[in-house]
Structure formats: C-alpha cells, structure tokens
Amino acid sequence: MTANRSIFTHRIPMPASDARQVQGTEFFPYWSFTKTVIAICALRMAQEGRIDLDRMLTGYDFSLRQLLCHTSGLPDYFSLPDYTKAVAANEEPWPAAQVWQAAMAQGRLFAPGKGWSYSNVGYMLARHVIEDAAQQSFSCLVQQMICGPLGLKSVQLAITRHDFDRIHWPGAAEYHPGWVYHGCLTGTAADAAMILHALFMGELLNEAKLCEMRVRYPLGGAIEGRPWTECGYAVGLMSGRCAEVGRVIGHSGAGPFSVNAVYHFPDLPSPITVASFTDGGNEGVAEFAAVQAALRD
Secondary structure (H helix, E strand, C coil): EEEECCEEEEEEECCCCCCCCCCCCCCCECCHHHHHHHHHHHHHHHCCCCCCCCCCCCCCCCCCHHHHCCCCCCCCCCCCCCCCCHCCCCCCCHHHHHHHHHHHHHCCCCCCCCCCCHHHEEEEEEHHHHHHCCCCHHHHHHHHHHHHCCCCCCCCEEECCCHHHEEHHHHHCCHHHHCCCCCCCCCCCHHHHHHHHHHHHCCCCCCHHHHHHHCCCCCCCCCCCCCEEEECCCCCEEEEEECCCCEEEEEEEEEECCCEEEEEECCCCCEEEEEEEEECCCCHHHHHHHHHHHHHC
C-alpha cells in the first residue's frame, strides 16, 4: 500500500520495492465499482444456469444483459434536481419505488439495444433481478461467490449511516449509503484490487463467461482531464485504452466526498491490477494514479 497525500493505491502484483510494506487497513466506499461486482454475480448465476441474461425481463422490453451494459434505454436518477438537493441536505434516502418513479418520469431515452446511456437506476433493477432469481440478498451473493472463495475479509455492503462509520474519509459522516440505489460496497483498496485481478485470472468466472463480460460497446476517444484515449463499456466494466499502458478494463466510481479507480492492465509485460482511492470529486485524479502505479517497476 502506498499513500501520496490523499491518494491510496494498491497494486497486484506489488513492485519489489513495496514487497515489505504492510497492507493498508483504510476502508473506502467502492461506489460504482459495485456495478462490476453486480455484473460478476449475474454472470456467475448465468454460468450456473440459474438466470438467462438475454431473456426479456417480466414486465419489461429489455434483458438483464442490456441493464448491465447500459443499453436498456433507462434514464438515470443523477439528473433529478430534487435528488441532488436531498443528498446535499443530508436527508434520509427515498424509498426505491419513489426514485424509480421519479427517474422513469423523465421518459425512456431510446429503444433497448439502440443506444447507450449510463443508468444507475438500471443497475438498481439489475440487483433486484439477481436477488429475486437467487432468493438471496446481494450481500449474501457477494460473500458466497466472491469474498468466501477469495478469502476477502474487508468487503461489506453499506446499508445504514452506521455502516459508513469505518470509512477513512471524514465526509462519510455526512452521507447515507442508501442514496446509492444499486448498493455501495465498502472495503480496503487491496480487496478491491483482488476482486478485479481474480476476475481476469479466471478465478470467478469460466473462460466463456469472462469473454462475454469483456464484449464492449465503443463510446469514443479521449476524455479531457482523464487518461483515457479510447473509451467503451462492457458488462459491468469500463473498457478502453490509455496511451501509456494500452488496454484498461475495470471501473471508476464517485460519490460526494471521494472517488476511485479499479483497473486491470492486460497489455503490460505482466498483467497488473490497481485500485486507487482519493478524496474529492475528480475521477481523473484516481485514474491517473492507477496508471502511474501500473507503470512502476
């Protein structure tokens, strides 16, 4: 674990210079990296024959795969002014039915499969779909499918304000994780990196399902203030390229007081996975830190 001012990174495998350093014990919110975990659980259930990713969901005209790829046409709740005001005022989270109704009142953005638009409300529904199919909570699925097999001890689903008491950033004291409607996992940087590294090392999904997860929807080129030179989205994964390191696959995340970047770099001489966490609201800071950590000898 290394720290530079308020930036925390963990790399797998560690550079030789870090081999004797003690693993950091700070806990962070994983924010939208939780989407990657939701997608892993869905693909694992499909691998086991418990769910069909491409069947139209009951009562809807889109599939679970389209929710996971942001191609369902659903809007987002982040665009709702009342949502932003309520979070800023430190109110209690709305019931899920209320946020769904408010988001859907904006109207569908496009027909399923005919476009791409990032949708947190889509992942809220995706989580409910896999919970219903498994007859288990998302938290239990994460423990059974990921944390148990990998021996991870720090990862927990935050549900109440009290669950954010252990978070490193002081801003957590002013936030209710219930405002993240698909769920907000928390844990160490090391465990976030381990989840993604294990995924790409074939420890969580078989080869066929991992290949499915990596199928990407291209979105464009460079993003100002961020390291991306090519962007796309796969199944629960941001997927593109950064000039210095080649392909970059993982997920960034942001909340009111911190950001993170958890990425796998498959084109380096040895595949490397990095989890980077920092305070503030600029995802580019965490992403650049992840790229720099991946390049260290």
